[in-house]
Amino acid sequence: MQNRIKKVSRHITQNEGLIFEKSSPGKKAYKMPPLDVPEVDVKSVLGDSAREDLGHMPEVSEIEIIRHFTRLSTWNYAIDLGMYPLGSCTMKYNARVNEFVSRLEGIGGAHPYQPESLSQGVMQVMYDVAQCLIEITGMDTITLQPAAGAHGEMTGLLLIRAYLDAKGEARKKILIPDSAHGTNPATAAICGYEVENIKSDPVTGMVDIAGLERQVTEDVAALMLTNPNTLGVFDQHIHKVADVLHAKGAQLYMDGANMNALVGKTRPGDFGVDLMHLNLHKTFSTPHGGGGPGSGPVACKKHFEPFLPTPVLVSKDGKLHFDYDRPQSIGRVRMWYGNYGMFVRALAYILANGPDGLKQTTEDAVLNANYIRAKLQDVYDLPYKTPSMHEVIFSDRLQTQKGVKTGDIAKRLIDYGFHPYTTSFPLIVPGALMIEPTESESKEELDLFIDAMRSIAAEVEEDPQYVLDAPHDTRVGRMDEVGAARKPILRWNPK
Amino acid sequence: MRYLPKSPSDREQMLAEIGVSSIDDLFACVPGEYRLSRMLDVPRQMAESEIVDQFRDYAARNAAGYASFLGAGAYQHYRPVIIDALVQRGEFLTSYTPYQAEIAQGTLQAIFEFQTMICELTGQEIANASMYDGSTGAAEAIMMSVRLTGRDETIIARSVHPEYREVVRTYGQHQGLVAHEVDFELASGRVDLKSLEAALTDKTASVVIQSPNFFGCIEDVDAIAEMVHKKGALLIVSIAEAISLGAVKPPSAADIVSMECQSYGVALSYGGPYCGVLATKEKFVRQMPGRLVGETTDTNGKRGFVLTLATREQHIRREKATSNICTNQALIALMCTVYLMVYGREGLKDLAYQNLAKAAYAAAEFGKAGEVLFAGTRTPRFNEFVLQTDDDPHDINRRLLEKKIMGGLPLKRWYPELGNAALWCVTEMNTRAEIDAAAATLNAGGASAHNRDKELVGQK
Numbered sequence: 026m027q028n029r030i031k032k033v034s035r036h037i038t039q040n041e042g043l044i045f046e047k048s049s050p051g052k053k054a055y056k057m058p059p060l061d062v063p064e065v066d067v068k069s070v071l072g073d074s075a076r077e078d079l080g081h082m083p084e085v086s087e088i089e090i091i092r093h094f095t096r097l098s099t100w101n102y103a104i105d106l107g108m109y110p111l112g113s114c115t116m117k118y119n120a121r122v123n124e125f126v127s128r129l130e131g132i133g134g135a136h137p138y139q140p141e142s143l144s145q146g147v148m149q150v151m152y153d154v155a156q157c158l159i160e161i162t163g164m165d166t167i168t169l170q171p172a173a174g175a176h177g178e179m180t181g182l183l184l185i186r187a188y189l190d191a192k193g194e195a196r197k198k199i200l201i202p203d204s205a206h207g208t209n210p211a212t213a214a215i216c217g218y219e220v221e222n223i224k225s226d227p228v229t230g231m232v233d234i235a236g237l238e239r240q241v242t243e244d245v246a247a248l249m250l251t252n253p254n255t256l257g258v259f260d261q262h263i264h265k266v267a268d269v270l271h272a273k274g275a276q277l278y279m280d281g282a283n284m285n286a287l288v289g290k291t292r293p294g295d296f297g298v299d300l301m302h303l304n305l306h307k308t309f310s311t312p313h314g315g316g317g318p319g320s321g322p323v324a325c326k327k328h329f330e331p332f333l334p335t336p337v338l339v340s341k342d343g344k345l346h347f348d349y350d351r352p353q354s355i356g357r358v359r360m361w362y363g364n365y366g367m368f369v370r371a372l373a374y375i376l377a378n379g380p381d382g383l384k385q386t387t388e389d390a391v392l393n394a395n396y397i398r399a400k401l402q403d404v405y406d407l408p409y410k411t412p413s414m415h416e417v418i419f420s421d422r423l424q425t426q427k428g429v430k431t432g433d434i435a436k437r438l439i440d441y442g443f444h445p446y447t448t449s450f451p452l453i454v455p456g457a458l459m460i461e462p463t464e465s466e467s468k469e470e471l472d473l474f475i476d477a478m479r480s481i482a483a484e485v486e487e488d489p490q491y492v493l494d495a496p497h498d499t500r501v502g503r504m505d506e507v508g509a510a511r512k513p514i515l516r517w518n519p520k
Numbered sequence: 521m522r523y524l525p526k527s528p529s530d531r532e533q534m535l536a537e538i539g540v541s542s543i544d545d546l547f548a549c550v551p552g553e554y555r556l557s558r559m560l561d562v563p564r565q566m567a568e569s570e571i572v573d574q575f576r577d578y579a580a581r582n583a584a585g586y587a588s589f590l591g592a593g594a595y596q597h598y599r600p601v602i603i604d605a606l607v608q609r610g611e612f613l614t615s616y617t618p619y620q621a622e623i624a625q626g627t628l629q630a631i632f633e634f635q636t637m638i639c640e641l642t643g644q645e646i647a648n649a650s651m652y653d654g655s656t657g658a659a660e661a662i663m664m665s666v667r668l669t670g671r672d673e674t675i676i677a678r679s680v681h682p683e684y685r686e687v688v689r690t691y692g693q694h695q696g697l698v699a700h701e702v703d704f705e706l707a708s709g710r711v712d713l714k715s716l717e718a719a720l721t722d723k724t725a726s727v728v729i730q731s732p733n734f735f736g737c738i739e740d741v742d743a744i745a746e747m748v749h750k751k752g753a754l755l756i757v758s759i760a761e762a763i764s765l766g767a768v769k770p771p772s773a774a775d776i777v778s779m780e781c782q783s784y785g786v787a788l789s790y791g792g793p794y795c796g797v798l799a800t801k802e803k804f805v806r807q808m809p810g811r812l813v814g815e816t817t818d819t820n821g822k823r824g825f826v827l828t829l830a831t832r833e834q835h836i837r838r839e840k841a842t843s844n845i846c847t848n849q850a851l852i853a854l855m856c857t858v859y860l861m862v863y864g865r866e867g868l869k870d871l872a873y874q875n876l877a878k879a880a881y882a883a884a885e886f887g888k889a890g891e892v893l894f895a896g897t898r899t900p901r902f903n904e905f906v907l908q909t910d911d912d913p914h915d916i917n918r919r920l921l922e923k924k925i926m927g928g929l930p931l932k933r934w935y936p937e938l939g940n941a942a943l944w945c946v947t948e949m950n951t952r953a954e955i956d957a958a959a960a961t962l963n964a965g966g967a968s969a970h971n972r973d974k975e976l977v978g979q980k
Contacts, residue, residue: 116616134788145582503818
C-alpha cells in the first residue's frame with residue numbers, strides 16, 4: 026500500500042529522552058554577569074522563607090537544549106510542512122514578518138505600566154488594528170482584551186448581561202444550536218445562564234426559524250450562533266433570525282470562529298449581528314503555537330459601548346489614552362490590555378493583504394473547500410447538500426459499513442503525510458469528517474490531499490483492517506489514552 | 521497577494537472542476553442584500569519592507585533606551601536568544617493543539633516537561649499546561665476551590681495585584697461567588713492575620729494571597745495555610761514574580777498555586793501574551809481547569825504523551841465543564857520551558873540571588889530620599905519594594921524621565937492610605953550605574969523632608 030503515498034517518504038528521526046534524563050550536576054547553559062552591587066546573605070535577607078534547593082530542576086548545557094527541542098520539533102506536524110485541514114481551526118500560513126515586527130525593541134520590550142506619553146506607538150497599533158477589525162465586521166466598537174475565543178465569548182455574554190441588567194431585564198437563558206462549539210455552552214454556564222439547545226433544520230443545517238420563534242421568549246438573553254455554522258453553511262435566514270430575536274428584545278451573538286469565510290465579502294454588522302468575537306489566531310493568522318496564545322477581540326454595536334471592559338482606548342486631542350472611568354463597565358476580563366503581541370501580528374497580516382488581498386483570501390478559502398467537496402463527494406457521504414463555504418463536512422457512513430470510522434480514516438491520513446481533519450464534530454453529523462483547507466493551499470497540495478482521501482476510501486474497501494491499524498509510519502503508534510486517564514502520570518519522577 | 525499559492529489559471533481550472541462559472545457563484549449562498557459591494561476600507565496592500573517600516577515607526581514612538589524600575593506583575597529579565605530561535609521553529613510555531621498524539625509528540629513532551637518543572641518550582645504535585653495569565657488563573661483557581669469545597673465565598677488579600685482582583689470580580693459576578701477582601705498590616709505589608717482569622721467562616725471556600733505580594737513582601741504561607749485549613753477552606757497562593765522561586769521557599773502548604781510565568785523568558789510585549797499556570801495536589805486533579813498532558817504507552821509499549829482527562833473540558837462536557845478555556849498559551853509555555861532549562865537548578869538560584877542583591881542595594885540607596893515601607897518588622901522582600909516620599913511620585917517620575925529612567929509605579933490609585941508611595945522593581949537587568957543615577961535624581965530634585973531631617977540630625 027505504501028506506493029500509493031505520494032507526499033511523504035520515511036526518514037530517520039532522532040530519539041530524545043526527557044530533559045531530566047540528561048541532567049547531571051555541574052552542567053550549565055548560562056553565565057551570569059559579575060554582580061556589581063554588594064553581596065547579600067540570602068539567609069539573613071529571607072530568614073525562614075529562604076529556599077534550600079530546587080529539587081529536580083535540570084542541569085544541562087546549551088547544545089543539549091538546542092538538540093532537545095530541535096529533535097522534539099521534528100516529531101510535530103505543522104502548517105509549515107503541509108496542509109493542516111482541521112475544520113473550524115483555520116490553520117493558515119503564519120507570515121514570518123509578523124513575528125519579526127512583534128519583536129522590535131520598542132514593541133516587544135514595552136512595559137504595560139510605562140507612561141502613556143512613552144507608549145503612543147504601541148497604543149497606535151491597538152487603535153489601528155481596532156479600526157480595521159471594526160470595518161471588517163461592520164460593527165461600531167471593539168474590545169481587544171479577551172485572550173482567546175472562549176474568553177471573547179465570556180466577554181460577549183457579560184456585555185449582554187450588563188446591557189440587559191441596565192434595562193432592568195433579568196433574562197435567564199442563552200439559546201445555542203446543536204451544531205455549536207463546546208465553548209459556547211461552557212461559556213454560558215460560567216456567565217450564570219441556563220443553556221437551551223435549539224435544533225438545526227435536518228435538511229439544510231440552518232437554524233429552524235419556526236422552532237426558533239417558539240423558543241425565543243422574554244426570558245432569552247441571546248442566541249449564540251456560528252455563521253457560517255460548523256457545517257460550513259451560511260445561514261441564509263440570518264436576518265430573519267436576528268429579527269425574531271430582536272422582536273423579543275434578545276441579542277444575536279455571533280461566534281466568529283468561521284470569519285475566514287466572510288472577510289471582505291459580507292459583514293456580520295450588516296446582517297443583524299449585535300456582537301461577536303474574532304479569533305485572531307484563526308482568521309488573522311497569528312500562530313496557533315501548539316495551542317495558543319490566541320486573542321479573542323469582541324466587536325459590538327454601539328449599545329454595548331458603555332459596558333466594555335476597562336480600560337477603553339480613546340483618542341483625544343491627537344493623543345491616545347486609556348479611559349478607566351467607565352462606571353457601567355463589566356470590569357476587567359484580563360489584566361492590562363490583552364494578548365498584545367497578537368494585535369501586532371494581526372495588523373501586519375491586514376497590511377500585507379490590503380482590501381484586495383483580504384477579499385482574495387476569502388475567495389480562495391471558499392474555492393479550496395468547494396474543490397475538495399467536488400472531488401470527494403462520490404467516495405464520502407455528504408450529509409448536507411447545502412452549499413459549502415470555507416469548510417466541507419462529510420460523514421463516515423459509507424466506510425462504517427466496513428467497520429472503519431472517521432477517527433480511523435484520520436489516522437491513516439497521517440501516513441499519507443497530512444494532519445487529520447477534525448473528527449466527530451459537529452455533533453449533529455454522526456462520524457463527521459470536517460475539512461477546512463484555508464486559502465493557504467496550492468492546487469498541487471489539494472490534489473495530493475484528494476488523492477490521499479480517495480486512496481484511503483479504496484483501502485477501506487480492499488483491506489479495512491490496514492486502515493484500522495493506522496498509523497503505520499509514525500514514530501509512535503496509537504496511544505493508550507484510556508490507561509493515561511485511568512492512572513494519570515502528569516509529571517516526570519526520578520526512578 | 522504573496523501569501524496565496526495560486527495562479528489565475530489554477531483558479532479557473534478549479535472553478536471548472538467544481539462546475540461553476542465564477543467565484544461569485546460560490547458566494548450565492550450569502551443573500552444579495554448582505555454582500556459587500558465595495559472594497560473594505562482598510563489600508564492598501566503593502567510590501568514587506570513597508571510593513572517593517574511602519575512598525576519601526578510605531579516602535580520609535582515608545583520608550584526605548586530607558587532604564588526601567590517598573591515591575592508590578594510584568595518583569596524585565598534577560599531572555600536568552602535560544603528561546604526565540606527554538607520557539608520560532610515552524611514545527612512548534614505553526615502546529616495546533618496536540619490532539620493527534622502520533623504527530624504531536626514534540627509539543628506533548630515539551631508540555632510534560634513544563635508541567636514537571638512547574639511542580640518542582642512550586643512544591644505542588646501536578647500542574648496544567650497553562651492558563652491565559654496570572655489574573656485569569658487566579659479567578660479559575662477560585663472557581664476550582666468553590667467546586668472542591670461546595671462553598672461559595674472567597675477571601676482575597678488586598679496585597680494581591682489590584683488588576684488580578686478586578687479580574688476575579690468580573691469572573692465571579694454571575695457564578696454566585698461572594699468575594700471579600702482582607703487588609704494588610706500597615707507595619708509589615710503582609711496579610712493582617714487577625715483580620716483574616718476574623719473573616720474566615722465555614723462558608724469560606726478559599727483564601728487568596730500573593731507571595732511575594734504586590735508590595736514585594738513575602739507572606740508567611742505556612743501560618744496562613746494552618747489558619748485556613750482549620751476552617752476547612754483551601755489556600756490559593758498567587759505568584760506574579762516567578763523568578764522569586766529560585767530563592768524563596770515554595771508554597772508547598774498551598775492547595776492551589778496560580779502562577780504568572782512571564783518572568784521565565786517571556787517578552788514584556790505591553791502586557792501579553794504571558795503564561796499563567798495552575799499547580800495543585802493530585803487529589804484535586806478532576807477539578808483542574810485547562811489542558812493536561814500525561815505519560816502513557818503506544819500499541820508497541822513505547823513511551824509517549826497524550827492530552828488526558830479531557831472529560832473535564834468544554835469540548836466533551838460542554839456546559840458542565842470545569843472551565844470554558846480552550847486555546848491557552850502553549851507557545852509561551854514553551855518559551856518558559858526553554859528558559860527554565862537554560863538556567864536550571866543552579867542558574868535559577870544565581871538569578872534570584874542577583875535580584876535580591878540589586879533590590880537590597882537600591883532600597884538602601886533610594887531609602888536615603890524617602891522611606892522604604894514595611895521594612896521595620898524585618899519583613900522579607902524579593903525584588904520589589906514600596907518607597908514613600910514627600911513628593912508626589914508622578915513628579916519624581918517626570919524628573920527621572922528627563923534622565924531616561926522610568927521610576928517606580930505610583931500606588932495612589934489603588935492604595936491611597938500609603939500616601940506618596942511607589943512600587944519599585946529591581947532585577948538583574950538594572951546596573952549599579954542606573955540605580956545610582958536614579959538615587960541621585962531622587963535625592964537631588966527637591967530633596968525630600970526625610971532627607972532634610974536626616975541631614976539635620978547629622979549636623980547635630
